[in-house]
Amino acid sequence: MPQAPRLYYLDDIPTPYRLGVQKRIAEQWPGAFQLAFCAESEPGRDWELDFEALAPQFLAGKQWRPARQVNPFSIKWNPGVIASLEAFRPDVVILSGYVHPTMWRAARWCRRNNIPYAISCETSARSSVTTGWRWIAKRAVAGWMVRGMAFGLPVGREAGAYLARFGPSTAPMHFFPNTPDTSRIVAEAAVLTETGGEPALRAELDIPPDAAIFLFVGRLIGAKRPADAIAAFRKARGNADAMLVMVGDGDLMAELRAAAGDDPSIRFTGWLKDPATIARLMSIATAMILPSSHEPWGAVVNESMAAGTPVISSDQVGASTELVEDGVNGFLVPVGDVPGYAAAIARLLADPELARAMGAGARDSAMSQGEDFAAGNLISGALAAVGVSPIDRPAVPAESAHAA
Structure with missing residues (x-):
């Protein structure tokens, strides 16, 4: 094995909750690194991203969205993935999931060439069935791939348990959470405090100076259940000086506006394109409300908690089951339980000190599983797969060694 092993990372599409981690991997990996994507984007997920010096490769291919899919996920097929792998000659490969035919093809290439590979996974038994004919079919189609991996990269404990259910495997698991740049969010919150910018931010978003802020941030679609946030807020608010700020857009916008009517305590902002504005808004909120019925991860949880909310x-x-300790740094409520959400809102409205204490604990939890944590776990797993101890790994060159 060469002293500077070559790492190939095949991802689905670029996302803001993976790109920062991938940049850290590129900076810290001791050998050549190639990042490749199956597509530049997919319907419903168009982000403006800065790749800086990553120089990713976008593979030509096709994508297809299954009928009744509840989130913007499309299956990818990229026939040129083999040529990409053979051109780079990796020593270890990272595969984003086991669903795409592109990933199956890459895994078969790895097995033919005795190249160790890892599979990242954000699915858990909460978000996907593990019984019945669908589970049998999934194991038949992708079980070989999971059982043949050198190590797993689940987002957390439940995703790791899900991977293990594919069949017997001694592959170690290295937690690899979806995460935004938590340090940037903490910095934005600090800037707002240091500059005394909260009054201006409230004025910009038409939020009264002293109102407690509850946030919903995300697409306004059925799987997110934004109507539950509105119903719970109305039930809990009473005469309290509080506002529900709905950040986002989607198919349910008109319906939700109609449900809110002329209630001045509910504000719809649409999408806020500046990440700094969202981070600062999170930092002055009392709590974030996320009542989703289907959310394999939910990076907005990391963002809110990193902001101290x-x-x-x-x-x-998924992110909440990993990061939130019920009643300590947030609340976990059964999906659809509007009275349960309302009780949590009312508790925070009645006890601002509790809200602040929870916020401090939330920040600690998010920072402990931020980008450095995720990148370090992937690098440790990949080095171990090629027989290089993380302690003995070669130093990173002065100029990061990207694909040549």
Whole structure:
């Protein structure tokens, strides 16, 4: 094995909750690194991203969205993936999931060439069935691939348990959470405090100076259940000086506006394109509300918690089940339980000190599983797969060694 092993990372599409981690991997990996994507984007997920010096490769191919898919996920097929792998000659490969035919093809290439590979996974038994004919079919189609991996990269404990259910495997698991740049969010919150910018931010978003802020941030679609946030807020607010700020857009916008009517305590902002504005808004909120019925991860949880804001979340949000300790740094509520969300909102409205204490704990939890944590776990797993101890790994060159 060469002293500077070559790492190939095949991802689905670029996302803001992976790109920062991938940049850190590129900076810290001791050998050549190639990042490749199956597509530049997919419907419903168009982000403006800065790749800096990553120089990713976008593979030509096709994508197809299954009928009744509840989130913007499309299956990818990229026939040129083999040529890409053979041109780079990796020593270890990272595959984003086991669903895409592109990933199956890459895994077969790895097995033919005795190249160790890892599989990242954000699915858990909460978000996907593990019984019945669908589970049998999934194991038949992708079980070989999971059982043949050198190590797993689940987003957390439940995703790791899900991977293990594909069949016997001694592959170690290295947690690889979806995460935004938590340090940037903490910095934005600090800037707002240091500059005294909160009054101007409230004025810009038409939020009264002293109102407690509850946030919903995300697409206004059925799987997110934004109507539950509105119903719970109305039930809990009473005469309190509080506002529900709905950040986002989607198919349910008109319906939700109609439901809110002329209630001045509910504000719809549409999408806020400046990430700094969202981070600062999170930092002055009392809590984030995320009542989703289907959310394999939910990076907005990491963002809110990094900003020092507790999350009131359904028990179907992957990030919340990993990061939120119910009643300590946020609240976990059964999906659809509007009275449960309302009780959490009322508790925070009645006890601002509790909200602040929860916020501090939330920040600690998010920072402990930020980008450095995720990148370090992937690098440790990949080095171990090629027989290089993380302690003995070669130093990173002065100029990061990207694909040549």
